[in-house]
Amino acid sequence: MIEVERVGRSFTVGRRRARRTVHAVRDLSFTVEAGEFVGYLGPNGAGKSTTIKMLTGILAPTSGRVEVAGLDPTRRRTALARRIGVVFGQRTTLWWDLPLRDSFELIRHLYKVDQSVFRSRLEELTALLDLSAFMGTPVRQLSLGQRMRGDVTAALLHDPAVLVLDEPTIGLDVVSKAAMRGFLRRLNAERGTTVLLTTHDMGDIEKLCRRVMLIDHGRLAFDGTLDDLRATAPGEESIEDVVARLYTGRSTTHAGDGLDTSKD
Amino acid sequence: MVRTYLLLAWTWLRASAQYPGPLITMAIGSFAVNMLDVAAIWVIFEHTRSLAGFGLDEVMFFYGTSSMSFALSDMLFGNVDRLSQHVKAGTFDTILIRPTSAFVQIAVDRFGVHRFGRIAQATVVLAVALPRLDLSWDRAWMIPLMILCGIVIFASIFTLGGAMQFLLTDAPEVANAFTYGGNTLTQYPLSVYGGELVRGVTFVVPLAFVNWQPALFVLDRQDPFGLPYWLRFAAPVAALALAAVAMLAWRAGIRRYRSTGS
Numbered sequence: 001m002i003e004v005e006r007v008g009r010s011f012t013v014g015r016r017r018a019r020r021t022v023h024a025v026r027d028l029s030f031t032v033e034a035g036e037f038v039g040y041l042g043p044n045g046a047g048k049s050t051t052i053k054m055l056t057g058i059l060a061p062t063s064g065r066v067e068v069a070g071l072d073p074t075r076r077r078t079a080l081a082r083r084i085g086v087v088f089g090q091r092t093t094l095w096w097d098l099p100l101r102d103s104f105e106l107i108r109h110l111y112k113v114d115q116s117v118f119r120s121r122l123e124e125l126t127a128l129l130d131l132s133a134f135m136g137t138p139v140r141q142l143s144l145g146q147r148m149r150g151d152v153t154a155a156l157l158h159d160p161a162v163l164v165l166d167e168p169t170i171g172l173d174v175v176s177k178a179a180m181r182g183f184l185r186r187l188n189a190e191r192g193t194t195v196l197l198t199t200h201d202m203g204d205i206e207k208l209c210r211r212v213m214l215i216d217h218g219r220l221a222f223d224g225t226l227d228d229l230r231a232t233a234p235g236e237e238s239i240e241d242v243v244a245r246l247y248t249g250r251s252t253t254h255a256g257d258g259l260d261t262s263k264d
Numbered sequence: 265m266v267r268t269y270l271l272l273a274w275t276w277l278r279a280s281a282q283y284p285g286p287l288i289t290m291a292i293g294s295f296a297v298n299m300l301d302v303a304a305i306w307v308i309f310e311h312t313r314s315l316a317g318f319g320l321d322e323v324m325f326f327y328g329t330s331s332m333s334f335a336l337s338d339m340l341f342g343n344v345d346r347l348s349q350h351v352k353a354g355t356f357d358t359i360l361i362r363p364t365s366a367f368v369q370i371a372v373d374r375f376g377v378h379r380f381g382r383i384a385q386a387t388v389v390l391a392v393a394l395p396r397l398d399l400s401w402d403r404a405w406m407i408p409l410m411i412l413c414g415i416v417i418f419a420s421i422f423t424l425g426g427a428m429q430f431l432l433t434d435a436p437e438v439a440n441a442f443t444y445g446g447n448t449l450t451q452y453p454l455s456v457y458g459g460e461l462v463r464g465v466t467f468v469v470p471l472a473f474v475n476w477q478p479a480l481f482v483l484d485r486q487d488p489f490g491l492p493y494w495l496r497f498a499a500p501v502a503a504l505a506l507a508a509v510a511m512l513a514w515r516a517g518i519r520r521y522r523s524t525g526s
Contacts, residue, residue, distance in 0.1 A: 097279035098279050
């Protein structure tokens, strides 16, 4: 469903004499099969968001090949948009001043979703995500948790084969987090939607992801099951500590390799 | 594309109805400010009977056609030129994940009543100037065509300005020199300017086709710069050529889009 082959993305930063090239992602390869639920981890600036942006067609890779749902994201961006759903935890894709209901109606038009399909899909999603109480509320008046649920609904109205989430639980309280996780697990189990999510919350990883990929310095540092991940650090108690060790291991073993990772 | 544009425009209009006050004030403000331009032309004609060979009604005709093209183009596509704001805020990412043209989405973004102020002003000027020129239809047919070509030319310049901002996020000022500057330039008969400048806006940045060349035909005038007669009919060709360049630049720009840090 997602194929990434020897992908690199570099940015030129700075002006004139201070100009240098930053490799946000280098020589990255992985494959995600249909129906998988994959957690994509990495410290700040490791290249997670850059990868997500290349998968969704926002950024063109500098080198290598990307294929998502059978399409090249850069060349077939709008066709791909119909087959995938994207959620950014840090910014909404909804219309700030419009009631949720109107945002969804607009999305129905943009994605050309059939009216009857749309109705049943919206009904199902509003029930699952408990949205019905604020369908008439303008997005700017929603709490973060409510808005996030709105964003997830918006990303799923066209029933995409792949759902990509960039930090979907950031800033959510424990109850909202649990509700979001329960929903995503069901979505993956019952509809077979392929899910790729980035997060800094190890609870997301433990509760949801059968497979974990860890990116570091723009390269894949780990790819395996949750158990495999634990096995990398036998002494550690929690998954948080295991991951922390992988992150800090990086700063000692790679210290001074001159890589700037300020670009996420 | 047109359907998507109208749908989004309607959506933004409804959203802006949430706080109508500021937008209506802006519309009235832009109407009033632009009317000062007209007052300036009147003041000039208090002292003289002709400006570079053209009378008051003819100058008003230049002013009105340029303003109409610019106002319509600005209403429909002017926001493209504010691309860097979207790039900096990171909202351009959310535009790119939608299954519809990024150009349409950015052009229509925050569509509101404030975009109508200039059009009202241009309409008033043309409504006054046109009857006084007493044109016959065998020349007046050019007027809708020249306004249309003007819209395309200004839209192309807005788009070129937007495309530049994929590379340089501080480029709007450069683009403004050609959009707002181009509007000001074509509000007067080009005969007030020097020959070098006129050749530049004829053959390099085709602003002369916004109204000057077709207007020479409409008003049945000799070209003071002695350029070929057929140029009066070349506006559609110039507009389409510029639009093609703008479209290629926009595509190249999107491929070079760098997004923001998160």
